[in-house]
Amino acid sequence: MHLYLNATSPYARMVRIVLLEKGLVEAVTLHWCDPWADDLDLLEVNPAGRIPALVTREGTTLSESLLIALYLDHTYPQRPLLPADRLAEVLHLAGLGQNLMDAAFNSVIARKHYGDEADNSVLGQRRHRAIKRILEQLNRELGDAPTNGALTLGDIATAVALDYLAFRLPEVAWQEAYPALAAWHSWVTGWTSFRETAFV
Structure with missing residues (x-):
């Protein structure tokens, strides 16, 4: 491949x-x-x-x-990331992660091409509100989630999105605003696959 x-x-x-x-x-x-x-x-x-x-x-x-x-x-069904008995739950989390990733990525690209004033546009403000709402929901849903077991696609998508937010939009400062979510994130990003692919 x-x-x-x-x-x-x-x-x-x-x-x-x-x-x-x-x-x-x-x-x-x-x-x-x-x-x-x-x-x-x-x-x-x-x-x-x-x-x-x-x-x-x-x-x-x-x-x-x-x-x-x-x-x-x-x-390649070995080590499944979409366990059949949790399919809806995992896809739900993957969707939240993907939406957060999209909002953050599009904010970065808008700034690249139109400058910081892109944040004040109608679309920029809409992305900002979406990021805030998603972070609040993730904090509610993952704040008490067990930090053990195998990774799922939902874990991967969400943790990558959070990493990207910290990497490209550090002013959001989500780790300080959502300490429970930050604790969950620390568990996921402790896996070798995350350390080997870290943003630089």
């Missing part, structure tokens, strides 16, 4: 963590690229120019991080 990615994409990091947790690192060749530079190799496999993009053993290209994760979990 071949994975197209870069080092600061939260979406690509999520897929890398899935590969590590499922013991598939040796089965994948990583292709580091810049999606903003219209990288020709990336465009050949994914005309949208987005990462991550996974080319399967059969030569089929998959895009969108959650879809790639679903494919990997279904095709």
Whole structure:
């Protein structure tokens, strides 16, 4: 398999963590690229120019991080990240993580192209409110969650989103505002797969 990615994409990091947790690192060749530079190799496999993009053993290209994760979990069922007896619960958490990731990522991109005034736009304010609401819900739902057992896709998506928020939007200071959520986050990010893929 071949994975197209870069080092600061939260979406690509999520897929890398899935590969590590499922013991598939040796089965994948990583292709580091810049999606903003219209990288020709990336465009050949994914005309949208987005990462991550996974080319399967059969030569089929998959895009969108959650879809790639679903494919990997279904095709390589060892160490399942979507346990059947908790499917709705795990997908619920993965959805919250994905929504938080989207709001944070789009805020970063808007600033990159339009400057800090992007935060004051209608869309910027809407993203800010969404981030606050999601953090409050995650704090309620995960503040008392047990910090043991195996990782799920929900854990991965949410912890990566929180890491990205701290990495790119540190002024949100969610760790100080939500100490219970920060404790849960510390448990998840203590796993080797998170340490090996940390944002730099």
